[in-house]
Amino acid sequence: MSKKPFILGIETSCDETAASILTENDNGYPIILSNIISSQIDVHKEFGGVVPELAARSHIEKIDWIVKKAIEDSGVEIKEIDAVASTAGPGLVVCLSVGLSFGKAFAASINKPFIAVNHLEGHALSPKLNSKINYPYLLLLISGGHSQYLSVKNLGEYKRLGTTIDDAIGEAYDKTAKLLGIEFPGGPQIEILAEKGDPHRYNLPKPIFNKGGCNLSFAGLKTAILKVSKEIKTEQEKFDLAASFQKTVIEILYKKTKIAFTEFENTVKPKENKFVVAGGVAANKKIRDMLINLCKDKSYEPIFPPIELCGDNAAMIAVVGLEKFKLKQFNNLDYPAKPRWPLDEKAKFLKGAGVKL
Ligand code: KG4
Ligand code: ZN
Numbered sequence: 001m002s003k004k005p006f007i008l009g010i011e012t013s014c015d016e017t018a019a020s021i022l023t024e025n026d027n028g029y030p031i032i033l034s035n036i037i038s039s040q041i042d043v044h045k046e047f048g049g050v051v052p053e054l055a056a057r058s059h060i061e062k063i064d065w066i067v068k069k070a071i072e073d074s075g076v077e078i079k080e081i082d083a084v085a086s087t088a089g090p091g092l093v094v095c096l097s098v099g100l101s102f103g104k105a106f107a108a109s110i111n112k113p114f115i116a117v118n119h120l121e122g123h124a125l126s127p128k129l130n131s132k133i134n135y136p137y138l139l140l141l142i143s144g145g146h147s148q149y150l151s152v153k154n155l156g157e158y159k160r161l162g163t164t165i166d167d168a169i170g171e172a173y174d175k176t177a178k179l180l181g182i183e184f185p186g187g188p189q190i191e192i193l194a195e196k197g198d199p200h201r202y203n204l205p206k207p208i209f210n211k212g213g214c215n216l217s218f219a220g221l222k223t224a225i226l227k228v229s230k231e232i233k234t235e236q237e238k239f240d241l242a243a244s245f246q247k248t249v250i251e252i253l254y255k256k257t258k259i260a261f262t263e264f265e266n267t268v269k270p271k272e273n274k275f276v277v278a279g280g281v282a283a284n285k286k287i288r289d290m291l292i293n294l295c296k297d298k299s300y301e302p303i304f305p306p307i308e309l310c311g312d313n314a315a316m317i318a319v320v321g322l323e324k325f326k327l328k329q330f331n332n333l334d335y336p337a338k339p340r341w342p343l344d345e346k347a348k349f350l351k352g353a354g355v356k357l
Contacts, residue, residue, distance in 0.1 A: 005082040005325055006033075006074075008106070009318025010067065012059040012099030013091025013119045014144075015040040015050045018314035019067040021074035021081070022322055030129055030322055033074035035315045036066050045183055049174075056094035063102050070314070078110060083330070085321025088116035089338030090145070096337035104333045113330040115321045120343050122316035123278040124152055125323070126305040129315055133274060133303055138264040140257065140291075143279030144170035144185070149214050149260040150343060151268050152276070155323050160344035161263045162214030162256065165351060169249060170281045172218040176245050179229040180238050190242045191284050197236070197243030202228055204248045212357035214260040215350065221248060250290050257291065261298055273300040283310040 004023045011018040018037040024030050040050075040058045047054075071078060086103030089096055100116070107114035124139050138161075139150045147164040167175070170187055177186015180193070204224050207217035225245060232238055257275075264270070275295055281287065282304055295302040309315060324330075350357075 005322065006076050006080050007318045007321040007325060008067070008070070008081050008084045008103075009117070009314040009316075009321055010063075010084070010086040010099040010103045011119070011122070011312055011314040011317045012063065012095050013087045013089070014095060014312060015043070015055050016312040017059050017062040017066050017099075018312065018317075019063075019070035020314035020318045021070055021076050022315060022318035024322060029132055030319050032129060032315045033076060034070045035313060036070045036073065037313050038062050038066055041185065047184075049184055050092070052092045052094050055092065056098060059095055059098035063098055067102065067106070081110060081112060083107070083113045083115055083321060083325045085115040085117045085317055085324070087119045087122065087317050088335055089118060089341035091119055091339065093337045093339050096339075100335070100337050104335075108333060113325070114333060114335070115324045115329065116331040116335040117317045117320045117324075118341050118343065119312075119317070120146060120341070121156070121320050124150070124158075124276070124343065125319050126278050126309050126316040127276050127303045128319055129309055130306050131303050133276065136268050136270050137274040137276050137303070138260060138300075140253075140260070140275070140277045141279045142169045142277065142281035142287075144168060144174065144187075146279065147216050147218075148343075149256070149263075151264055153268065155327070158343040159267060160342070160347035161260050161267070162212075162216060163347070163350055164216040164218060165208070165212070165357070166217050166219035167222060169216075169218065170279070172222055172249065173281065175222050176225050176242070179225055180232075180242065187281065188283070190246065191286065193239050193242035194246040194286070195243075197239030197241070199240075199243040199247035201237075201240035202244035204228075204244055206248060206252050208357065209252060209255060214256045214263060215357055216252065216256055218249075221245070246286060250287060253287060254290055254294060257294055258298070261300065273298070274303060275300040276303045278305055278310065280311045283307050
């Protein structure tokens with residue numbers, strides 16, 4: 001039996017400092033040996049969002065002991081690590097640079113290969129941490145910065161079917177929360193408040209619902225919430241608005257996912273229909289339940305990462321590292337931090353005023 005690879009993954013693209021050691025079993029499926037995440041919620045709470053300079057400073061303070069702890073907890077010795085994989089983008093350059101430089105220096109110091117990882121590819125492959133999935137599959141990536149439908153044909157082979165033309169879903173959740181006076185990051189709180197509310201109380205808009213294929217838009221919804229939130233007087237009205245917002249998001253995702261299924265089938269012609277949902281918002285139970293039911297109706301297998309691996313973490317970076325390591329896809333130590341790094345480099349940029357769908 002050949003020696004199993006040990007991969008160190010490092011993630012610092014936004015407000016989580018994370019490190020993980022990953023290996024694989026005899027069948028080639030990943031096994032997490034350690035997964036350390038330190039969130040900066042307390043650092044950014046009073047500002048209502050992530051402040052890049054503060055985030056970078058916090059990464060610098062923590063990266064050393066987070067990596068040390070990940071190695072210690074894994075039981076693996078430094079000399080046994082076979083490659084170091086760091087997130088190189090997309091994200092905040094000042095934040096990315098911390099994990100990227102640390103990873104490069106670490107790899108150089110142990111004389112092992114360095115692998116630059118796309119954060120979105122980490123989310124895309126994160127369900128591999130608990131499910132046995134093979135390519136191809138349809139991916140819905142829903143996080144604080146991205147909302148996209150992608151055909152995942154192979155490692156590094158993506159075709160974007162649809163994307164948000166303005167805000168990401170997580171961003172819409174966080175902005176709605178802010179308007180309702182809920183502390184950052186409000187997404188998970190909105191889900192809790194929505195449980196106590198009447199989802200039919202407010203009729204909110206569904207931008208580009210009847211056009212634009214499976215592209216998405218949430219900016220108009222946010223503007224409508226801004227208007228309604230000004231008139232809210234009672235706690236119950238707050239719950240009702242949270243519930244109405246979530247119901248609207250779910251209706252949008254229901255319709256757009258059906259379109260994405262058809263586009264996936266037409267473009268990829270898969271033998272099996274598999275639907276992976278990843279990113280921070282994939283932790284939302286109501287959204288999960290709706291998508292699971294839709295999959296039942298349309299004969300798709302729904303696949304989600306474990307809830308604790310939906311948000312940013314380093315195990316998902318290490319899993320990309322593991323796949324690239326096996327293919328010997330290594331990077332040079334001058335690899336840059338990339339603030340923008342789409343999975344489908346050929347897809348048209350679809351953001352901003354005047355976008356034609
Ligand atoms: O993937 P992630 O950790 O970071 C990015 O790469 O953006 O996603 C974070 C986003 C935040 O906007 C957060 O509010 C949202 O995911 N989120 C949720 C839930 N949990 C996290 N949104 C709705 N419901 C949730 N339960
Ligand atoms: Zn993320």
